Amino acid sequence: MITRLSNYFLKTLREDPAEAEAEVASHKLLVRAGYIRRQSPGVFAWLPLGLRVKGKLEQIVREEMAAAGAHEVHFPAMLPREMYEATGRWEEYGDALFRLQDRHGADHLLAPTHEEPFTLMVKDLVSSYKDLPLTLFQIQDKYRDEARPRAGLLRGREFTMKDAYSFDVTDEGLAESYQKQRDAYERIFTRLGLEYAIVSADAGAMGGSRSEEFLLPTEIGEDTFVRSAGGYAANVEAYVTPVPESLPIEGLPAPVVYDSPDTPTIDTLVAHTNAVLKREDGRAWTAADTLKHVVLAVTHVAGELAGEREIVVVGLPGDRDVDMKRAEVVFAGCDIEPATAADLAKHPGLLRGYIGAARVAADGSTTAVLGTESETGVRYLLDPRIVPGTSWVTGANVDEQHVAYLVAGRDFTADGIADLSDVRAGDPAPDGSGPIETARGMEIGHVFQLGRKYAEALGLKVLDQNGKLVTVTMGSYGIGVTRIMAVLAELNRDDRGLIWPRQVAPFDVHLVATGRDAGIFETAEELAGTLEAAGLDVLFDDRPKVSPGVKFGDAELIGVPRVVVVGRDAADGIAEVWDRATGEKSKVAIAEIAALLSK
Amino acid sequence: MITRLSNYFLKTLREDPAEAEAEVASHKLLVRAGYIRRQSPGVFAWLPLGLRVKGKLEQIVREEMAAAGAHEVHFPAMLPREMYEATGRWEEYGDALFRLQDRHGADHLLAPTHEEPFTLMVKDLVSSYKDLPLTLFQIQDKYRDEARPRAGLLRGREFTMKDAYSFDVTDEGLAESYQKQRDAYERIFTRLGLEYAIVSADAGAMGGSRSEEFLLPTEIGEDTFVRSAGGYAANVEAYVTPVPESLPIEGLPAPVVYDSPDTPTIDTLVAHTNAVLKREDGRAWTAADTLKHVVLAVTHVAGELAGEREIVVVGLPGDRDVDMKRAEVVFAGCDIEPATAADLAKHPGLLRGYIGAARVAADGSTTAVLGTESETGVRYLLDPRIVPGTSWVTGANVDEQHVAYLVAGRDFTADGIADLSDVRAGDPAPDGSGPIETARGMEIGHVFQLGRKYAEALGLKVLDQNGKLVTVTMGSYGIGVTRIMAVLAELNRDDRGLIWPRQVAPFDVHLVATGRDAGIFETAEELAGTLEAAGLDVLFDDRPKVSPGVKFGDAELIGVPRVVVVGRDAADGIAEVWDRATGEKSKVAIAEIAALLSK
Missing domain, CATH: 3.40.50.800 (Anticodon-binding domain)
Structure with missing residues (x-):
């Protein structure tokens, strides 16, 4: 084919666009070179050049899906509320879901992903194990109401995605279907010349399910991930802090309460403690010796507890902070925010600035202050590092007083573990493969063993080999087609313009x-x-x-x-x-x- | 390519689907044969077989668009309110528009057609006559909130359309661009083996603009059109009643008022009149001799008059009825309904059952009752057949009395013409090509000379050859891809299943x-x-x-x-x-x- 510029709808622009998305260099070039035009924040129109590149990308994805034995279908963008309500996602998605009503008042949404209709379609059409395994995919325009759509096609509100869903009778079958998609993704990214890290995206808390992200290492990435020289790689949300061994309690010093006025921060507390209290082993107190208490307000988004606001105290070493993204994993299905003054006012037992796990009597005996069985009744969770036998400087639950040598397992216990502290370079990889380093990455693919959650919620069962009805187990697999186009543009450019790889060049x-x-x-x-x-x-x-x-x-x-x-x-x-x-x-x-x- | 049924996502069904759309035979077959699945009323998912047929149809459309010199682009489905507000369509579309708000409260719509963003894109990128003419098109999923989505893909709420838009500096240029699309449509329908009639879809009231529909003659069609043996063809809405020549008034009988109790219908009125009043020329009175008055309530939808409800009286021969679709053309931009009892109560001068154009005094002199200059002040419009010199039986504006020999142009005049009576087989073609017949048709394409309406509303101007800024003139051209697939299925089937034409067979x-x-x-x-x-x-x-x-x-x-x-x-x-x-x-x-x- 010959396309003549004398008769082509192409207008290159000399000026950078003024839109907010122009913070990313490749977006400016895609607009100036006549590939896309912005319609509203995070929503774009495609010009002839852009359609060509997008079409080539889609073709590569289609070829690899076919090679993986997946069948192409196509679902509407607008779907009825009911199916998403059955899985809880109508509420869970919160503000990120575009919702609308039709003229009869029926609720619909613009789908952010399509687990529900795929599950229902297979339920409609498949009734026997003989029709499984089955993997279906579509290349389709999706919607997410991002709070701050940014970076052009990298994070739009309307975007083209390849989403695939696998259906199996057995866990082994799911593992195989998952592997096929995972392999296809590796082939796709290799064909596109994209470097990628496959990182664990799930701590495994959801019952053996597995989830991995394909991350492109890049400074403009929104995700932080960690990796060790020994081959460990995980999303920060998926990093599991190794639990140290418990230490002997016998022989540890008894609690010492001391005055601690004017110590609003961990730094001032450490300095003051060093000034007034010599440590038994002779070394100086550090932030890592302190036990910091963070009060969170946790609100259930969906289900029977929807709207209920619970106050939870989390204890973590003073040299660590709460990582809100990791906290979201710990409190999945809930909104989390720091407790407000109003929350604290309802719990007079929580003494701001001096919250501690226990109250120490004059005779050195202790009474629990935090925990559902304690005097406050407030749920109390601890960082995994705070194992029995570790000794801490923490609040004494008395105004302007702290306590040292408060020992976990002797003077206090918690209701459970909350692995939500920030992750740092030098922390140990959980698989023992050495210290980790952190890196920025951009998610370019995601493979997920969903298990039976959606099939159960929507009643997808088939007859197995013994004629017994069994719930199907599912996987979901996504690649953002338009995001990958933006990634390719970002990686392949210079100050004069774009430099497309041959495979996707217009x-x-x-x-x-x-x-x-x-x-x-x-x-x-x-x-x-x-x-x-x-x-x-x-x-x-x-x-x-x-x-x-x-x-x-x-x-x-x-x-x-x-x-x-x-x-x-x-x-x-x-x-x-x-x-x-x-x-x-x-x-x-x-x-x-x-x-x-x-x- | 070989596709093996042993490993294909295809489940044929023995039972007809229960959904309302199944009223159409081809829809049942498309579902049973595994082409599509219903998701919500008028919204469908596409199975592998369906995607194949749709893809082939799109390919044919693409080829003919390329042959017509049109360039492919792609716009989002979700667009911001502002551009549609500028053209008045945000309101005019009424309940048929899907509207939604994002998390920041900004209004968006799911576009039913894309005149606005195409106009704005050309405004953004084109500034000179040198870049015109230009025709752009997309193949894209559209949304219309149909009150009663029916007949499956024939009238869905989400559907795939090829919409093209042309941009020209001159009216002659527009006529050429229009012709190119019109020719392309003829080629597309011919390639698909589809019979079609090209009918005028616009009475020409919008200032020289031209609009034609491609109708497939079929009993399941929703449109009625008229055609003459001499080649005239028009949508019923576009039929223009030929205006008869005026007749001499001199020598016509004077008005005769007579009692007419118990004459609630035209039939009873005619029978009664024949019983009590012998017609001067000896023949019997017929319904066509009576002048019927219909009271309409007309409410402006948009603009400065939005919400204003006006009462309008329309006079038409008693053997005709108001065709509400034709009335919508007469009162474009307004909602119309029969006046309610409450409306009539506000106009005591309108005497239900005895409304007439004039009041006749004992001496035979007449006073206007209807018309903005009359005693009621109510706007009064007449069917074009009621020319000066025609003589009528009509209400006398007195309870239980009618008047005969009330002569147009002598005893009454109106504020204007309203060409909204029903059109019938045997009526004359307006171009003198003989009597018309009526037929049912399904719209499968529409070409429209928009003129400068959208360009003016959105400020699309370019520099002409003399360096002067001129407003661009536009055309819009639509083909419903998914509707055509349904039409092909409907036309090519028997009681055992579908029979695809080779060009689009899966x-x-x-x-x-x-x-x-x-x-x-x-x-x-x-x-x-x-x-x-x-x-x-x-x-x-x-x-x-x-x-x-x-x-x-x-x-x-x-x-x-x-x-x-x-x-x-x-x-x-x-x-x-x-x-x-x-x-x-x-x-x-x-x-x-x-x-x-x-x-």
Whole structure:
């Protein structure tokens, strides 16, 4: 095919767009080069060039889905409320879900993902184990009402996704279906030349289910992940703090209460404690010796407890902070925020600034203050590092007093563990593969063993080999097609424009005719025909009255990887072939160009 | 490509679906044969077979759009309110528009058509006449909140449409761009084997604009259109009643008022009048001699008058009725309904059952009762047939009295014309090409010269050849892709299933292996390979344990036009080739089948 710029809907722009999304360099280039146009925050229209790249990406995804044995279907974007209510997601999605009513007052949503309708379709059409395993996929436009849509296609409110869902009778079957999609994702990213890390995205708390993210290591990524030299890799939310061994309690010093006025921070507390209390083993007190208490308000989003607001105290070493994303995993299904003054007012037992696990009597005996069995009745969770036999400096539950040598397992216990402290470089990998380092990444794929949650909620059962009805187990697998296009643009560019990898470039060759000599245009026209005959998709800049400088600038901005310039040397049968990526320019006999570029 | 039924997501159903859409035979077949599944009223999911047919249809449309010089783009379904407010469509669309708010309270809609964002995109990117003419199109999922979505894909709430928009500087340019799309539509329908009538869809009241519908003549169509043997064809809404010549008033009889109790209908009035009043020319009074008055309540939907409810009296011959669809054209931009008792109570001058144009005094002199200049002040519009010199039986504005010989132009005049009576077979074509007949049709395409309405509302101007800013003139052109698929299914079926035309059939050949003999399956397998090598797309029913009857039933239901059955005769190198449309079955040497089917 030959596409002539003299008759193509393409307007390159000199100025960067003013929209908020322009914070990302590739977005500016995609807009300036005429690939996309913004319609509203996080919502874009596709121009002819953009449609071409997107189409090529979709084709690669389709090929690998076919190779993985998945069947293509297509669901509507607008779906009725009921199916999402049955799984709890109508509420759980909160503000991120676009909801609407039809003229009869029936509720609908614009689907953020399609687990529910896929489950119901399989329930409708499949009744026996003989029809499984089955993996279905679609390439479809999805909706999420992001609070701050940013970075253009990287995080839009409307975006194209390939989502696949697998259906199996057995856990082993699910593991196989999962592996097939996982392998397909590896092939897709390899074909696109995308570096990726596969990281655990789930702590395994959901009963043996498994979830992994494909992260592209990049500074503009929104996710932080951790990895060890020994091969461990996980999303920060999925990092599991190794639990140290318990220590002997016998022989540990008894609690010592001391005055601690004017110690509003851990730093001031440590300095003050060092000043007034010499540590038994002679070394100085540090922040890691203190037990900090954070009061959280936890509100259930859905289910029977929906709307209920619970106050929870979390204890963690003073040198750590709560990581709210990790906290969201601990309190899945709930909204979390720091307790407000109003919350604390309802719990006079929680003495702001001096909250501690226990009250110490004059004789050194202790009474629990935190925990559902204690005097406050407030649920009390501890960082996994606070094992029995560890000794802490913490609040004494008396104004302007702290206590040292308060020993876990002797002076206090908790209602459970909350693994929500921040994760740091140097922390141990949970699999013993050494210390971890942290890195930024952008999620470009996600594979998830859902297990039976959706099938149970929606009643998807089939007859097994023994004629018994069993609940199906499912996986879900997503790739953001438009996000990947943005990632490719971000990774493949320079200050002059985009540099597409060949596999997704809008054209194979960008042919430029320069000058005013009719002979040059005739030669270029002939060459265009030869390239087309060689099976190449040609973008032909045949604009008669546009200067060479503008043509070259457009070619660099648009970013087709191979540019052929037919100019003054055409009379001698010579044209210039540019490699957009390396900037290399070489003079080539026109008669040889088709063969050179078809390689 | 070979697609094996042993490993394909296809479940045919024996039972008709229960959904309301199943009123249409083709919808039942599309569901039973595994092409689509209903998600909510008028909203469907696409199964692999359905996606194949839809994809082929889209490809045909794309090819013809390319041939017409149109460029493909793609807009989001969700668009911000503001642009549709600027053109008045945010309100005008009424309940048919899906509206929603995002988390920040900003209003959005799910677009029913995309005139606004296309206009704005061209405004953004085009500034000179040199870039015009330009025609852009997309194939995209649209939304309309139909009150009663029915007939499956024929009238859905989510549906796929090809919509194109042309941009020109001059009216002549628009006419050319319009013609190119119109020609492309003719080519598309011809390729699909669809019969069509091109009918005028607009009375021309909007200032020279032109609009035509492509209607498929069919009894299940929702539109009524009229046509003459002489070539006239129009939508009923677009039919313009020819205005008869005025008649001489001189010498016409003076008004005669007479008692008319118990005449609630035109029929009783005519019978009564014939009984009490002999007509001057000797013939009997008929319904066509009476002037009937209909009181309408007209409410402006948008603009400065939004919400204002006006009472309008329309006079039309007693043998005609108001056609509400034609009335909607007359009162474009307004909601119309029959006036209520409450409306009439506010206008005591309108005497229910005896409303007339004038009051007749004892001396025969008349006073206007209807019209903005009359004693009621109510706007009064007349059917175009009621020209000066026509004489009428009508209400006398006195309880239980009518008047005969009330003459238009002598005894009453109106504020204007309202061409909203029903159109009937035998009425004259407005172009003088003879009497019309009426027919039912289904709209399968619509081409529309929008003119400058949208460009003006959204400020789309370009510099013309003289460097002057001029407003662009536009056209819009739509084809319902999913509706056409339903139309094709409806037209091509029998009681056993679908019969797809080759151009859009999901596969080229449906190859069935029957029996339990492994040799048969091997032969079929080989044949599948040969057919694939010949470039044919093969659906291969290789299911090992399914009876021939079920396989044949599925083949007929699915409707691939050519079926090849490899069975007992395979040992002799013979298979059976079925023509699904004619039912013809012929024995063919297996070695010759590929050549036969590739023809």
